[in-house]
Amino acid sequence: MAELNLQARRILKTRVDATSYADACDRIQTWVAIGRSCYVVAANVHVVMTAYWDSQYRRILDNAALVTSDGMPLVIGLRLLGIADQKRVYGPDLMLAWCDRAARLHLPIYLYGGTAPMLEKMAAYLQNRCPGLAIAGTYAPPFRPLTAAEAAADVERINQSGARVVFVGLGCPKQEQWMHRHQGQVNAVMVGVGAAFSFFSGEVSQAPRWMMRLGLEWLYRFGQEPGRLWKRYLINNPMFVLLFGAQVARYRIFGAQSALKLDRDGSGKSV
Numbered sequence: 001m002a003e004l005n006l007q008a009r010r011i012l013k014t015r016v017d018a019t020s021y022a023d024a025c026d027r028i029q030t031w032v033a034i035g036r037s038c039y040v041v042a043a044n045v046h047v048v049m050t051a052y053w054d055s056q057y058r059r060i061l062d063n064a065a066l067v068t069s070d071g072m073p074l075v076i077g078l079r080l081l082g083i084a085d086q087k088r089v090y091g092p093d094l095m096l097a098w099c100d101r102a103a104r105l106h107l108p109i110y111l112y113g114g115t116a117p118m119l120e121k122m123a124a125y126l127q128n129r130c131p132g133l134a135i136a137g138t139y140a141p142p143f144r145p146l147t148a149a150e151a152a153a154d155v156e157r158i159n160q161s162g163a164r165v166v167f168v169g170l171g172c173p174k175q176e177q178w179m180h181r182h183q184g185q186v187n188a189v190m191v192g193v194g195a196a197f198s199f200f201s202g203e204v205s206q207a208p209r210w211m212m213r214l215g216l217e218w219l220y221r222f223g224q225e226p227g228r229l230w231k232r233y234l235i236n237n238p239m240f241v242l243l244f245g246a247q248v249a250r251y252r253i254f255g256a257q258s259a260l261k262l263d264r265d266g267s268g269k270s271v
Helices: 021-034 045-053 055-062 072-080 091-105 116-129 148-161 174-182 196-200 209-213 217-224 226-254 256-262
Strands: 007-011 014-018 038-043 066-069 109-113 135-139 165-169 189-192
Touching: 007 072, 014 045, 014 055, 014 072, 021 038, 021 066, 021 091, 021 189, 038 045, 038 091, 038 174, 045 055, 045 072, 045 226, 055 174, 066 072, 072 226, 091 109, 091 116, 091 165, 091 189, 091 196, 109 116, 109 148, 116 135, 116 196, 135 148, 148 174, 165 174, 165 196, 174 189
Parallel strands: 014 066, 038 066, 038 189, 109 135, 109 165, 165 189
Antiparallel strands: 007 014
């Protein structure tokens, strides 16, 4: 098992942890073993900018057991803030890494989100890719706020399934809000993986790996869904570059310790 001490940096107002696929899976395995109800967030620029404007959402991220660098801008950000060897820990690939381990260890998973046809295709893909993977259950909630009775029924359904890890695909910020709201109720580790549901069901194609390595995945996805993603990429991304550029300038001018003090969140904590 990997060393359990985390390094982290606050990128703008969001804590992002230094980790890797193996390390993240080790942590999830440890939490499963002790029966901890907690959640993992795969953060990209959209997540960071949502947290920048919304303090309540930012607190949800701060309460996560682990926040990974899902997007290349955050990987570069961690490197610029002193974690030189940081690699990308991309939500869909983390899901596959855990499913490989879960198949070996006979630990069942649960899929929550998307649509019923999407879940059927996704389950078939995962079980074909990871022979022996146990999928304890799937559920596609309605695309509207749930009643208290519906939310309680969802939790009961998941707990009764015996799943040890629940993958949540509701999109940002809904999936993080859902995981936070049900921490301590869902008897499993919850992992928000967003677009993985669309990718692994075949409904949306992933960017080529060379585009991912160059940080151009956003351009590929924007070309696929411009109507849905234009605000995220044409407003959030330039704003992130400006704001984070100022943060890096402080880091370079004042030094690491001074920059970390300047990057305190609203509660007074620094990382």
